Amino acid sequence: MDSLITAAARALAAGDPLGALKRVALRDDAPALALRGIAMAQLGDLVRAKALLRSAARAFGPKAPVARARCVVAEAEIALASRDLGWPAKALDAARATLEDHGDRVNVAHARYLEVRRLLLIGNLDQAERALAKLDAALVPPASRAVHKLIAAGIAIRRLQAKTARAALARATLAARYASIPALTAEIDSASLVLDMPAARLIACNEERTLLLDEVEALLASEAFVVDAFRHVVRDAQTSVSLARRPVLFSLARALSEAWPGDVARGALIAGAFRAKHADESHRARLRVEIGRLRTMLRPLANVIATKRGFALVPRRASEAVVLARPVEEQHAAVLAFLTDGESWSSSALALALGAGQRTVQRALDSLAAAGKVQSLGRGRARRWMTPPVSGFTTTLLLPTPLPSD
Numbered sequence: 001m002d003s004l005i006t007a008a009a010r011a012l013a014a015g016d017p018l019g020a021l022k023r024v025a026l027r028d029d030a031p032a033l034a035l036r037g038i039a040m041a042q043l044g045d046l047v048r049a050k051a052l053l054r055s056a057a058r059a060f061g062p063k064a065p066v067a068r069a070r071c072v073v074a075e076a077e078i079a080l081a082s083r084d085l086g087w088p089a090k091a092l093d094a095a096r097a098t099l100e101d102h103g104d105r106v107n108v109a110h111a112r113y114l115e116v117r118r119l120l121l122i123g124n125l126d127q128a129e130r131a132l133a134k135l136d137a138a139l140v141p142p143a144s145r146a147v148h149k150l151i152a153a154g155i156a157i158r159r160l161q162a163k164t165a166r167a168a169l170a171r172a173t174l175a176a177r178y179a180s181i182p183a184l185t186a187e188i189d190s191a192s193l194v195l196d197m198p199a200a201r202l203i204a205c206n207e208e209r210t211l212l213l214d215e216v217e218a219l220l221a222s223e224a225f226v227v228d229a230f231r232h233v234v235r236d237a238q239t240s241v242s243l244a245r246r247p248v249l250f251s252l253a254r255a256l257s258e259a260w261p262g263d264v265a266r267g268a269l270i271a272g273a274f275r276a277k278h279a280d281e282s283h284r285a286r287l288r289v290e291i292g293r294l295r296t297m298l299r300p301l302a303n304v305i306a307t308k309r310g311f312a313l314v315p316r317r318a319s320e321a322v323v324l325a326r327p328v329e330e331q332h333a334a335v336l337a338f339l340t341d342g343e344s345w346s347s348s349a350l351a352l353a354l355g356a357g358q359r360t361v362q363r364a365l366d367s368l369a370a371a372g373k374v375q376s377l378g379r380g381r382a383r384r385w386m387t388p389p390v391s392g393f394t395t396t397l398l399l400p401t402p403l404p405s406d
Contacts, residue, residue, distance in 0.1 A: 008035045013143075015181035017042035030059035034071055041074070042183065046082045050075060066102045069095035073111045080114055083384075085122060085349040089115075109140045113147050120154050122353040129155055146175035146184055150191060157194055160220065162213040166195060200230075203258050203323040210327065225302060225318035227257040229325040236318045239300045248273050249294045256304065256313035260321035263312035332364040336387065339374055344384035 004023045011019035017039035024032040024039075037052030057071040072095035079087040096111040112135055119128035132155070137148040149172035156165035169192050176185045198210035202219070211219065219226065223237045232244040234253055243250035251273040255264050270279045270287055291311055295304045302315045315321055326333060338350055347365060351358040365385055368374040374387040 005031045005035065008032075008039075012038050012042070015042070015183050030056050030064070030067065033059055034067070034074070037071075038074055041078050041081070046078050050078050050082075053078070065098050066104060069098040070104075070107055073099070073107055073114070076111070076114050080118055080121070081343070083121075083343050083345045083349045085118060085352045087118075105139065106141060106144065109135060109144050113144065113151065116151055120151060120158070123158075125155055125158055142175045142178035143181055143184060146172045146179055146188065148172075149175060150188055153191055157191075157213065160199070160213060160216050162195060162217045165213070169195075198327050201325040201327060203325055204320065205260065205262075206258060208325075211324075216324065219322070219324065223318055225257070225260075225313075225315040225321040227254050227321070227323045229254065229323065229329070234298060234301060236301050236315065238317065241297055241301060243297065246293075246297070248290055249297060252290060252294050253298065253313075254323055256311060257321045257323050260313050260315075263307040263310050265310040267310075269310060332368055335361060335364045336368060336373060339385060339387045344377060344386040346381075346384055350385070 004027075008020040008023040011017070011023070012035060020035055020039045024035050027033075027036075033052050033056035037049045037056060039049075040046075040052060041049035053071045053075045057068045057075075060067040060071070062068075072091055076087055076092045076095075079085075092111055092115065096108055099108045099111065112131065116128050116131045116135075119125075119131065128151070132148070132151055135148060137145045140148070149168045153165045153168035153172060156162075156168060169188060172188045173185075173192075176188050195213050197212070199213040200211045200216050201208050202211050202215075225234075225236045227234050227250075232242065232247075232250045234241045234243060234250075243253060252269060255269055255272050266284060266287060267279050270276050270283045273290065274283055274286065276283050291304055298304065301317075302313055302321075305312050305314055313321055328336075330336070334354055335350060338353055339345060347358055347362050350356075350365075351361045354361060365374060365376075368387075369376065369385075374385050377384045377386065
């Protein structure tokens with residue numbers, strides 16, 4: 001490898017893409033194409049970066065399997081950055097196997113970290129956690145060690161584990177200092193800010209206030225009767241009951257918990273749970289049926305008693321009843337949450353991340369665009385959607401990820 005290629009590679013490893021381009025910008029041999037592609041990716045031109053890496057892989061040919069495999073890994077990283085979540089997993093697996101066979105432990109770890117970050121992005125926290133546990137951060141360079149801890153912090157944040165997240169971010173910061181890569185340090189700093197932003201709203205006695213992640217964690221560990229609007233679970237310190245598939249019952253439970261220790265009028269419950277503007281006898285009869293079902297579901301945690309004007313909630317063990325709600329609640333909050341990461345998403349990638357149909361996601365995007373909350377770039381299959389971040393809120397906690405229930 002000539003001196004210019006070596007110098008460009010070192011510049012990229014240090015997070016200096018302009019320094020790398022100064023050395024290889026006018027060259028079209030395979031190593032230079034690969035380095036130019038990585039440099040363009042670091043500069044944010046992902047389309048050009050992807051094209052250069054594919055050209056490099058072709059130029060290397062079958063006689064340079066390791067170099068081609070590294071190009072595949074780099075292209076997978078670009079796919080992740082551009083939110084192309086439907087990348088060919090088999091190609092990345094094959095590239096990782098090639099790198100393992102040739103003893104390239106650093107890029108093997110990098111490929112695995114990309115897989116874990118994709119799992120985290122689409123909300124597969126259990127799979128991401130298991131995959132991360134198989135990776136030994138002590139065997140990789142400081143930059144990869146920082147990424148390892150950053151992923152661990154991301155999992156902890158999505159699980160609302162503030163103490164674990166802070167510890168992981170502290171270790172990530174230390175590793176990033178050794179790596180001396182400004183972009184990596186900035187990413188860790190950005191993740192750290194999440195812990196100081198409102199993560200949820202606490203609604204109690206018809207009043208509400210915002211909670212930081214530490215306060216959410218403390219609430220879930222307390223003796224309170226909590227109706228959480230993240231997972232649609234009702235819980236206290238000993239028991240949890242899922243109402244995720246019973247939206248009417250959850251609506252009733254939430255209304256009763258918000259009003260605790262007071263009651264809620266029958267008309268208000270009918271309007272909230274059944275979306276009925278004018279209650280008639282059929283609505284009142286249905287309310288009695290649904291309240292009976294709610295009593296049965298909540299029997300281990302609370303009772304629902306009738307009052308002169310409606311119904312009231314009486315927790316069995318807890319001394320208070322509260323509602324834990326998302327910082328922002330609207331019809332298409334899940335779609336909006338993914339877009340608030342500042343990256344551009346395709347409708348197919350959003351559908352994959354949300355586990356929803358692409359047509360359903362497209363209708364949500366059209367509705368958000370009509371309201372001026374998102375904007376599209378490009379046309380046809382190249383169309384991407386994005387929006388500025390929601391100011392002052394922990395947008396990762398708007399994502400449709402379950403709260404811990406035990």
